[in-house]
Amino acid sequence: MLSKMPSRRLTTLLAGSSAFVIFIFLLRTAFSTGSSSSSSDPFPLLSTVSAPPPIPKWNQPRKDIHKTYNLPLAPPLLIGFTRSWPILLQAVVSYITAGWPPSQIYVVENTGTQLANKHGKLSLQNPFFLNHTQLGSVLGVNIIQTPVLLSFAQLQNYYLHLALTRDWPYYFWSHQDVLTLSFEAGLDDVTPPYNQPGYKTVYELGCQALHEARTAQDERDEKWAVRFFAYDHLALVNPAAYEAVGGWDTLIPYYMTDCDMHSRLLMDNWTMLDAPGGTVTDTSSALRDLAALYRMDGVEPDLVDPNPPAPPEEADTSDKRHTKRRGQGARKAQGGGQQEENADSINNKASDPNLDYYWALRHASDLMFWSKHGERGRNTWQGGQHGGQGEPYHYPAEGFAEAIDVVTEAGREVYRRKWGHRDCDLIAGAGLKIDDQWRVEKDWKD
Numbered sequence: 001m002l003s004k005m006p007s008r009r010l011t012t013l014l015a016g017s018s019a020f021v022i023f024i025f026l027l028r029t030a031f032s033t034g035s036s037s038s039s040s041d042p043f044p045l046l047s048t049v050s051a052p053p054p055i056p057k058w059n060q061p062r063k064d065i066h067k068t069y070n071l072p073l074a075p076p077l078l079i080g081f082t083r084s085w086p087i088l089l090q091a092v093v094s095y096i097t098a099g100w101p102p103s104q105i106y107v108v109e110n111t112g113t114q115l116a117n118k119h120g121k122l123s124l125q126n127p128f129f130l131n132h133t134q135l136g137s138v139l140g141v142n143i144i145q146t147p148v149l150l151s152f153a154q155l156q157n158y159y160l161h162l163a164l165t166r167d168w169p170y171y172f173w174s175h176q177d178v179l180t181l182s183f184e185a186g187l188d189d190v191t192p193p194y195n196q197p198g199y200k201t202v203y204e205l206g207c208q209a210l211h212e213a214r215t216a217q218d219e220r221d222e223k224w225a226v227r228f229f230a231y232d233h234l235a236l237v238n239p240a241a242y243e244a245v246g247g248w249d250t251l252i253p254y255y256m257t258d259c260d261m262h263s264r265l266l267m268d269n270w271t272m273l274d275a276p277g278g279t280v281t282d283t284s285s286a287l288r289d290l291a292a293l294y295r296m297d298g299v300e301p302d303l304v305d306p307n308p309p310a311p312p313e314e315a316d317t318s319d320k321r322h323t324k325r326r327g328q329g330a331r332k333a334q335g336g337g338q339q340e341e342n343a344d345s346i347n348n349k350a351s352d353p354n355l356d357y358y359w360a361l362r363h364a365s366d367l368m369f370w371s372k373h374g375e376r377g378r379n380t381w382q383g384g385q386h387g388g389q390g391e392p393y394h395y396p397a398e399g400f401a402e403a404i405d406v407v408t409e410a411g412r413e414v415y416r417r418k419w420g421h422r423d424c425d426l427i428a429g430a431g432l433k434i435d436d437q438w439r440v441e442k443d444w445k446d
């Protein structure tokens with residue numbers, strides 16, 4: 001039952017890891033679109049209020065849910081931010097409205113701009129812009145700043161540092177470019193729909209998975225390292241596992257560093273398993289108005305991109321779009337991470353305005369996914385921020401993107417020399433063990 005590496009995970013690793021594709025992608029999109037359009041405030045309402053609107057009541061976290069799952073600490077969720085404020089704000093707001101308590105969300109500002117954002121010195125058109133007031137005072141989430149701009153691998157080790165210095169026995173982390181929804185229409189064997197007893201939000205399912213991991217450790221000596229949700233868009237980490245293998249290799253700063261880390265965990269017999277959590281879609285566009293996530297009256301859940309491409313195969317946008325077939329297509333296309341709600345609630349959707357709205361959000365998130373990954377893909381994102389000239393720590397945009405590519409390639413070379421292998425499949429493909437690092441000849445011919 002507890003296979004050490006589920007095949008889907010292996011596929012992920014072989015594919016070279018979506019996490020880093022996403023990360024690099026985000027670094028690049030912020031700078032590489034030729035568009036001259038500017039970013040608009042994704043959530044105008046926030047500037048006019050001192051508290052956000054109430055979240056859908058079925059997603060309101062019950063007090064101290066974590067205690068129901070015998071968790072000594074309400075689990076923190078870390079979301080790293082380097083650039084693209086509208087995308088980050090969407091991720092944060094979507095976690096809150098899906099039921100994650102704001103007081104347990106930590107945005108880790110990793111912009112390399114020192115106190116510029118804290119002191120309101122950057123403008124919305126600056127890629128590194130982040131509004132501390134909106135995140136902190138209004139939404140009630142925590143903000144932690146990295147002391148300098150960190151690479152992806154360094155940021156992961158910084159998360160570990162936070163866990164160790166704050167005595168967090170576990171933490172969740174998520175990418176900043178996701179839109180998260182709880183399974184409000186229900187999912188077989190996971191949760192009933194939002195209006196039935198026993199409904200569980202993404203937060204509660206996270207607590208449950210954590211409880212199961214801790215139980216597996218206590219009762220079956222499972223050495224659990226990571227639980228992945230929705231592909232690897234959200235992950236639950238056991239800091240003890242990261243420590244046991246010496247943390248992330250910061251000499252492999254971006255691409256391939258997760259292959260290195262995850263392979264070392266598996267080589268040392270730590271487990272990485274998948275668990276259901278919610279629909280966590282990766283995206284490079286944002287809803288026109290994030291008030292939609294609060295289901296506010298009169299706000300349509302539509303996108304900033306006015307003309308996202310239709311999904312391949314199924315350009316049909318009629319009501320058939322929420323049939324099982326469509327769900328399976330989307331699931332496959334999104335890397336197997338998106339689970340599908342049960343057919344009963346799909347068939348009943350027309351009778352319930354709450355579910356209608358939920359499906360409209362799901363549809364918007366699907367379009368965002370296709371807008372990011374479809375043919376028109378990377379060059380069409382219209383929300384890019386290209387300004388900020390003259391502001392503190394300004395860095396030429398094109399140069400930044402090019403430099404990241406150079407550093408990324410250097411990291412690949414470190415990986416190749418470290419393992420004598422070019423691909424991600426260090427265990428299954430190359431048969432390597434943990435002591436082989438920096439001790440093996442290369443296994444390919446030039």
Ligand SMILES: *[C@@H]1O[C@H](CO)[C@@H](O)[C@H](O)[C@H]1NC(C)=O
Nearest residue numbers: 046047048123124131133134
């Ligand atoms: C940041 O948020 C505050 C509070 O919502 C708002 O008053 C302010 O105008 C925002 N700053 C910028 C630069 O958008």
Ligand SMILES: *[C@@H]1O[C@H](CO)[C@@H](O)[C@H](O)[C@H]1NC(C)=O
Nearest residue numbers: 266267268269270433434435
């Ligand atoms: C991992 O488990 C296998 C099988 O139980 C064992 O042979 C091996 O020595 C273990 N490896 C490590 C590094 O603990």
